[in-house]
Amino acid sequence: MPSSFNMDNLPFSLLTKKEQALLRQNLDIGYFQKGEVIMESGSVPEGVHVVLKGKVSESETRDNKGGHEHVFVQYENEDYFGAWSAIKGKAIHNFIAEEETICHIIPIKTVLELVSGNSLFADYFQQNLTAKTEIAEQYGASQDMAEFMLARVSEGVMRDPIIVSEPTSIKDATALMREKKVDCVLVKKGSRYGMVTGTDILNAVVINELPISTCVATIATYRLISVHPDDYLFNALIIMTQQQIERVVVMDNDELVGIVDLTDVLSFFSSHSHVIGLRIERARTLDDLHMAAQGLNDLIKSLVSQGVKARFAMDLLAAMNSRVMAKLFDLIVPADMQPHVCLIVMGSEGRGEQIMKTDQDNAIIYRDGLVWDEMQEVMNRFSEHLMEFGYPRCPGNIMVSNPEWVNSLGDWTQKMSDWSVSWTEADQMNLAIAVDAKPVAGNPALFKASRNWFFKYLKNNDAFFSNFAKVALEFNTPLTFFGNLKERGQLDVKKGGIFPIVHGVRTLALENRILATNTFKRLEALVEMGKMQEKHARDLSEALGLFIQLRLRQQIKRAEEQEAGVDLTPNTLDLQSMNKMDRDLLRDAFHIVKGFKKHLELHYHLGSR
Amino acid sequence: MIIPRTIRRMKEKMEHKSGPYAYLFQPYEGDEVVSLDCETTGLDVKNADIISIGAVKVRGKKVLTSERLDIKLKPPKTLTGDSIKIHKIRAADLVDGIELDDALEQVLAFVGNRPILGYYVSYDIRMLDKFIRPKFGFGLPCKAIELSHVYHDIIKWRMVGGNVDLRFDTISRKLDIPMLERHTALGDAITVALMYVRLKYGDPPELG
Numbered sequence: 001m002p003s004s005f006n007m008d009n010l011p012f013s014l015l016t017k018k019e020q021a022l023l024r025q026n027l028d029i030g031y032f033q034k035g036e037v038i039m040e041s042g043s044v045p046e047g048v049h050v051v052l053k054g055k056v057s058e059s060e061t062r063d064n065k066g067g068h069e070h071v072f073v074q075y076e077n078e079d080y081f082g083a084w085s086a087i088k089g090k091a092i093h094n095f096i097a098e099e100e101t102i103c104h105i106i107p108i109k110t111v112l113e114l115v116s117g118n119s120l121f122a123d124y125f126q127q128n129l130t131a132k133t134e135i136a137e138q139y140g141a142s143q144d145m146a147e148f149m150l151a152r153v154s155e156g157v158m159r160d161p162i163i164v165s166e167p168t169s170i171k172d173a174t175a176l177m178r179e180k181k182v183d184c185v186l187v188k189k190g191s192r193y194g195m196v197t198g199t200d201i202l203n204a205v206v207i208n209e210l211p212i213s214t215c216v217a218t219i220a221t222y223r224l225i226s227v228h229p230d231d232y233l234f235n236a237l238i239i240m241t242q243q244q245i246e247r248v249v250v251m252d253n254d255e256l257v258g259i260v261d262l263t264d265v266l267s268f269f270s271s272h273s274h275v276i277g278l279r280i281e282r283a284r285t286l287d288d289l290h291m292a293a294q295g296l297n298d299l300i301k302s303l304v305s306q307g308v309k310a311r312f313a314m315d316l317l318a319a320m321n322s323r324v325m326a327k328l329f330d331l332i333v334p335a336d337m338q339p340h341v342c343l344i345v346m347g348s349e350g351r352g353e354q355i356m357k358t359d360q361d362n363a364i365i366y367r368d369g370l371v372w373d374e375m376q377e378v379m380n381r382f383s384e385h386l387m388e389f390g391y392p393r394c395p396g397n398i399m400v401s402n403p404e405w406v407n408s409l410g411d412w413t414q415k416m417s418d419w420s421v422s423w424t425e426a427d428q429m430n431l432a433i434a435v436d437a438k439p440v441a442g443n444p445a446l447f448k449a450s451r452n453w454f455f456k457y458l459k460n461n462d463a464f465f466s467n468f469a470k471v472a473l474e475f476n477t478p479l480t481f482f483g484n485l486k487e488r489g490q491l492d493v494k495k496g497g498i499f500p501i502v503h504g505v506r507t508l509a510l511e512n513r514i515l516a517t518n519t520f521k522r523l524e525a526l527v528e529m530g531k532m533q534e535k536h537a538r539d540l541s542e543a544l545g546l547f548i549q550l551r552l553r554q555q556i557k558r559a560e561e562q563e564a565g566v567d568l569t570p571n572t573l574d575l576q577s578m579n580k581m582d583r584d585l586l587r588d589a590f591h592i593v594k595g596f597k598k599h600l601e602l603h604y605h606l607g608s609r
Numbered sequence: 610m611i612i613p614r615t616i617r618r619m620k621e622k623m624e625h626k627s628g629p630y631a632y633l634f635q636p637y638e639g640d641e642v643v644s645l646d647c648e649t650t651g652l653d654v655k656n657a658d659i660i661s662i663g664a665v666k667v668r669g670k671k672v673l674t675s676e677r678l679d680i681k682l683k684p685p686k687t688l689t690g691d692s693i694k695i696h697k698i699r700a701a702d703l704v705d706g707i708e709l710d711d712a713l714e715q716v717l718a719f720v721g722n723r724p725i726l727g728y729y730v731s732y733d734i735r736m737l738d739k740f741i742r743p744k745f746g747f748g749l750p751c752k753a754i755e756l757s758h759v760y761h762d763i764i765k766w767r768m769v770g771g772n773v774d775l776r777f778d779t780i781s782r783k784l785d786i787p788m789l790e791r792h793t794a795l796g797d798a799i800t801v802a803l804m805y806v807r808l809k810y811g812d813p814p815e816l817g
Contacts, residue, residue, distance in 0.1 A: 029672035029802075030671050031807060031811070053785075053786075053787055100785070
């Protein structure tokens, strides 16, 4: 239909006015009865079809063994299909009208003409989900902030390093700093670099009363934290926040290429993330900390509304949350007890994958034989305070106020091994939560000991892994939901998409003894070890990122609508409030989940269930 | 003088046997029809003028919107308030319209001897004939397919007694065909074409 054809949807919105006119000029409309084959696998397609009304399913050719037809995707309202087939000149799957369907048809000749004339359009048609997302992002309205957050270290605020030789005196170094208007110089000692800041010099001369002829090399700090020029500037900020430092050096392989200064990064990021970080750090009392923690939700909201990728927002929030907990731990656990206990966060918090402040999932591991009578009472207070700060209670009561989750190292390892041989759902879930643990305060060695023990314990335990992996297949991938979009416009994205990926990757990571707990990092590690194809891992990351992003957007919306400001159905995606593009991406992402589940089934010999 | 249509058509066919328009009088052999709609300034053939003409070919189950006619005419004098409310076409929208004579030639070339499909198609044909006859000396000779008749023929077997509601919107709703750009000539022509394909190839519509 010439002018009712919707050009606002991707990829058609990528076309120029002239190209859109050409497209309109050549459109036809086809009518298909229920059950009619629109395109048969192997046949020459007429063109790209765009559904005007009705429903079409894409399926694999029925195999000769009479196996089930495998329906990949269903298309409806304004979805297009058959692009690949049109470009290849041969239909790759069967396309069948599920109900009476009316389609716009863009003839192959026109498609090819448009593809050859417009590279963005061609990319969109030909690429996989990753590329689609990228195009959508670049094209999205909120591209400013996204680009901003995606700035690399090398293109952002990197400064040229001022390097002085080893024998330079404090006096000369200070003069140089003054001349160059910088607050730090690097000193080369042998093949190593050390950093000297204005504060270092002040301390050396005023406090330690060193003569100004002293070599700067003697007062420099040699343990430097470095980033790669291709790292995201945002990551540099996170590192600085985590390590509580104000400068990182930029190293390309072994070569020093620059310095990134916190104040520069801050002026680059106008958001107030670091301000909150500083407030957390400087909190002296519980009230101070309370105030600082309050700001976190607003920060995330502003980041997301500005179009920052959920993945980066998560990284930042995870770092912030850990800091809040560590600080709280610091404030209420007596200093003499701190080396004997370790606070761990588990589940999504442990993976660094929560965005809104969600439930407290935490536990304590303490040294075997520790005598500390008030421990449970202190832990109860800890949980109480977190609740005040806006971290809701864990509905499963997995938190330190529950004595079940306050264990000595011996008891803790015993529990993990008990869970791992149990087949009950609760135990399996407990274990899943526990293996994502990350230490945030106290003595991390206690946690490391338990983790190493567990890895050793699992070695070559194939039965455990296949039992563990099975949970990932528990829930159906909600691909069919698309068929019922109008009647039931909601789906549970956690069950359908997030959980299978997270749990599947968790199982693979355990099997390969990967220390990282974050799903994205686990995927990277799996690729590095050669256990997973890079493309595969990238698709999974992208799919997971998308699920989280979409979920977050709706969570924020719902939280604002609710009077109490709390989202009651955090994992529900309302499809009707999403635009065509997002639904498209979501469908592709579920497609990836489906493939991944199949892979797990094969890998862990789970057979058909 | 009132001459029955068939007799007049035979007469015109004889007159134009060797003229440039002889092919229009040949019986049509193909499987295409042309869905056609005119927007006019009124509903009375005598006094109304055509302001736009839309047409698409239908081949089998396909509505060939790529082969279409979308003509805007120069604003006629009768373009006044009342009809503007319906089709929302103002004189200003027709500034780049073409002359009626050119339009008629385009219509004849586009339609050829294919059957013409429409909703109350006789009105559109009479409207066109009113201008074609004085210029070319014949009226549109092709077969006419009335959508509401096609609909009625299918529906009547399932509705014993009672009247069939033949309003455009009702048919569109019963057939579950989206109405695209109602009250533009081309939009209506396409909608009618889709209804026709739906009636001809789909299951009889559900009643209720």
